[in-house]
Amino acid sequence: MVLLKTLAHQILSQKVNVGDIVIDATTGNGNDTLLLARKVGATGRVFGFDIQPKAITATTKRLTSMYNLDGVTLIQACHTLMPSFIPQEYHGRVKAITFNLGYLPGGDPQIITQPLITCQAIQGAITLLAPTGIITILAYQGHEGGSDEISAIAGVMQRLSDQGFLVRQHTSPAPGPILFLLSRESEATAL
Numbered sequence: 397m398v399l400l401k402t403l404a405h406q407i408l409s410q411k412v413n414v415g416d417i418v419i420d421a422t423t424g425n426g427n428d429t430l431l432l433a434r435k436v437g438a439t440g441r442v443f444g445f446d447i448q449p450k451a452i453t454a455t456t457k458r459l460t461s462m463y464n465l466d467g468v469t470l471i472q473a474c475h476t477l478m479p480s481f482i483p484q485e486y487h488g489r490v491k492a493i494t495f496n497l498g499y500l501p502g503g504d505p506q507i508i509t510q511p512l513i514t515c516q517a518i519q520g521a522i523t524l525l526a527p528t529g530i531i532t533i534l535a536y537q538g539h540e541g542g543s544d545e546i547s548a549i550a551g552v553m554q555r556l557s558d559q560g561f562l563v564r565q566h567t568s569p570a571p572g573p574i575l576f577l578l579s580r581e582s583e584a585t586a587l
């Protein structure tokens with residue numbers, strides 16, 4: 397069985413092309429940011445958000461293998477603020493936005509994504525998304541508050557599905573993660 401973190405990377409890898417504009421909403425240790433930076437290349441743009449200076453530092457270090465970092469912008473801020481930090485010219489043009497929720501591995505487990513904030517950030521992310529773009533959300537059941545966060549996200553996903561968005565969900569047995577995929581495309585053309 398493919399790990400859902402691996403599946404999220406496979407989906408992002410298929411979806412994102414050289415020159416695209418993408419966002420990592422939770423940079424953490426920078427693994428997702430690195431994947432995105434490699435995919436978009438020197439002509440693309442990557443914006444990475446995290447509330448912790450430690451995560452921004454770790455992500456900066458993780459990116460040292462990149463030859464050209466001109467297109468990568470790391471921002472220490474809450475991901476609810478993404479629409480105000482992303483330049484207006486990119487609104488509606490972002491090809492992929494990835495959320496990898498929970499706490500920073502190796503960091504303070506008390507600093508953790510919060511259900512209401514996460515849901516607000518997802519709503520903001522939609523305003524940035526390109527018509528053919530995708531939002532991936534990896535949420536964990538195994539930590540305190542994880543199940544509440546998943547329930548809150550599932551509620552948002554249901555409402556978005558009712559509004560015509562395409563929502564898909566991959567689950568793994570507890571305490572494994574759940575991967576939500578959100579796009580505007582029809583089932584036939586979406587990954």
Ligand SMILES: C[S@@+](CC[C@H](N)C(=O)[O-])C[C@H]1O[C@@H](n2cnc3c(N)ncnc32)[C@H](O)[C@@H]1O
Nearest residue numbers: 422423424425426427428446447474475496500
């Ligand atoms: C599981 S880690 C992310 C892993 C990361 N994507 C990677 O590849 O290593 C979750 C991160 O979310 C961050 N976070 C928590 N609340 C946040 C918020 N409101 N806005 C942005 N980042 C937040 C934490 O600081 C933590 O670094």
